[in-house]
Amino acid sequence: MKDITNYQDKKILVLGLAKSGVSAAKLLQKLGALVTVNDAKPFDENPDAQALLEDGIKVVTGGHPLTLLDEGFALIVKNPGIPYTNPIIKGALSKKIPVISEPELAYQVLSGELIGITGSNGKTTTTTLIQLMLDKNSGAGHAYLAGNIGIPATTVVQKVQDDDVMVTELSSFMLASISTLRPHIAVITNIFSNHLDWHGSRENYVRDKMHITKNQTAQDYLVINWDNEEWQKLSQQTNAQVIPFSRKGLSTNGAYQQGDFLYFKGEKIIAVDDIKVPGVQNVENALAAIAVAKISGTPNEAIVSVLKTFGGVKHRVQYVTTFEQRDFYNDSKATDIEATQVALRSFKRPVVLIAGGLDRGYTFERLVPDFKAHVKAIILVGQTSQLLADAAKTAGVPVIKFADKIKDAVPMAYQQSTENDIVLLSPANASWDQYPNFEIRGDEFITAVNNLQQGKKA
Template identity: 85%
Template sequence: MKDITDYQDKKILVLGLAKSGVSAARLLQKLGALVTVNDAKPFDENPDAQELLEDGIKVVTGGHPLTLLDEGFELIVKNPGIPYTNPIIKGALSKKIPIISEPELAYQVLSGEMIGITGSNGKTTTTTMIQLMLDEKRPAGHAYLAGNIGIPATTVVQKIQSQDTMVTELSSFMLASVTTLKPHIAVITNIFSNHLDWHGTRENYVRDKMHITKNQTEKDYLVINWDNPEWQHLSKQTKAQVVPFSRQDLTEDGAYQKGEDLYFKGEKIIAASDIKVPGVQNVENALAAIAVAKIEGQSNESIVHVLESFGGVKHRVQYVTTWNDRDFYNDSKATDIEATQVALRSFTKPIVLIAGGLDRGYTFEKLEADFKAHVKAIILVGQTSSLLAETAKNAGVPVIEFAHKVLDAVPLAYKASDAGDVVLLSPANASWDQYKTFEVRGDEFINAVQTLQNGKKA
């Protein structure tokens, strides 16, 4: 980490806590700033604020009082989730107080290299693939994960040295306030229409995504999906060297799929079928990661080893194990219909599906075609069991069974499966009717599969 004096004795407000806010506050304190943190959660229910107060940082909790803006702050470090429509943010803008995000602060003290990854879909998987590839047989230093993947950049940056790389997932919320942040390699996996309630319009959303390349120069690289004319057009906004990737064989200037194989600039890297994580979306993620790894000078051997062994990000079509010729996958992160559609379309083998969860008042007709095409049996849990059962019945799924929880569904799914099948947890629903988080639900699936393997009663 760089030893900078820019923030010595400066009054800085950290707006919003959670992991990133706590980490930013601690870094600023280390840099000599006079830090105040403000969080909407009441103090008695806010262990983060309590710990920061014990460490000598001023805390204001229970709301965002506009009177804070009278205290002469020279900078605000904003939690990414707080929109620019928030009154205190609007007030700060009117007073011309600079506002940055937590990764921006991290970048200002970064002594190594930053690779930044954004996009509507595939960010976390692509970020993880890149980190693993760049850390494989690395001659010096390490590649570290950071950012929206759940690891604050301001925490990671404190251990980064000049030979290291910080592989950083960047959300549109984080990118909205970019001032100096400049990845040496920026990756855009794709851009659709997400978070319009936060950004206001799709135009704003796209603009904020493109901030990832805002400060890049001719010495930097933009790796961008080439399979949509809009994304090709967006690439004209950068000063960086454009390295495209395409699953549709639209370019030979970067990474691309041709037939059943993946290439980089005419050189075959790997067969698509050898990638451990299933689905065309992961072929795209792999192509983006290949492009970054090749720019960074990594060997084909290292790239292939990662793609053949990486089982996926936990809870996102995560490969768990193969047992008795059944492949078990944990996709507990699939908390909506669209995510489950992606998971079902990722496999060519017959699927025994475990689904169901919190009833949010919608029905599941959109899944009928995917059930018909991919699902041989379905085990249902949670509040939406009967609704999903109706859809499965209409799709002609021959086996429809019910279980109390995922723990009970796994042995039923195994019993309904045959050699060569996939047993998939992809709920199409949030977990909150039975589980605190989707992670808890996914962990229960993994544990139940291990219990099954070990021959214990589930």
């Protein structure tokens, strides 16, 4: 980490806590700043604020009082989730007080190289693949994961040395507040239409995504999905060297699929069937990671080793185990119909599906073709059980059963499976009717699968 004095004795406001806010406040304190943190949650219910107060940091909780702007702050570090419509942010900008994101602060003290990954889908998997590939390159320094993947960049940056690289997942919320952040390699996996309620319009969303490349120069690289004409046109906005990746083989000037193999600039890297995590979306993620790894000088053996062994990011079509010739996958992150469609289309073998969850007021007709093509049996849980059962009946799924919770659904799914089947948790719904979050739901699935496996061995 660089030793900078920019913030010595400067009054700085950290707006919003959670992991990134706590981490930013601690780093700023280490840099000699006079830090105030402000969080909407009341102090008595706010263990993060309580801990920071014990560390000597001023805390203001229970709301966002506009009077804070009278305290002469030189800078505001904003939690990514807080929109620009927040009165304090609007007031700060009107007073010409700079507002930055937590990754921007981390970049200011970064000693090593930054690789930044953004996109509507595939960010976390691509970020993880890149980190694993670069870390296998024994001739280089360490590669560290950071950012929207759940590890604050301001925490990670403190251990990054000159020869290291920080592989950072950057959300559109983070990128909206970019000022000087400049990845040596930027990756855009794809851009669809997400979070429009926060950004206000698709135009704003795309603009904020493209901030990942706005400070890049001709010495840098932009790795971008080439399988959409809009994304090709967006690449014209960068000053960096453009390295395309294409599952459709639309460009051979980067990473691409041709037939059953993945290539980089004409060099064969790996067979598609050798990639451990299934699905066309993971072919795209692999291509993006291959491009970054090759630019970074990573040998093919390291790239191939990772792609052959990486079982997926937890809760995202995550390979759990194989026993009695059934493969078990945890896709608890599939909290909407589209995610479950992607998961089902990832498999060529019959699927016993576990699905269901929070009723958000919609039905599931869109899943009928995918049920018909892929699902041999379905086990349903949660508020949407009957709605999903209606779709399964329309699709002609021969076995439809109901369970109380995921732990009960797993042995039922096993009973309906035969050798070479896939047992898949992909709920197509949020978890909040029965579980605090999708992670706890996925963990229950993994535990139930492990218990089932141990019971069969006993």
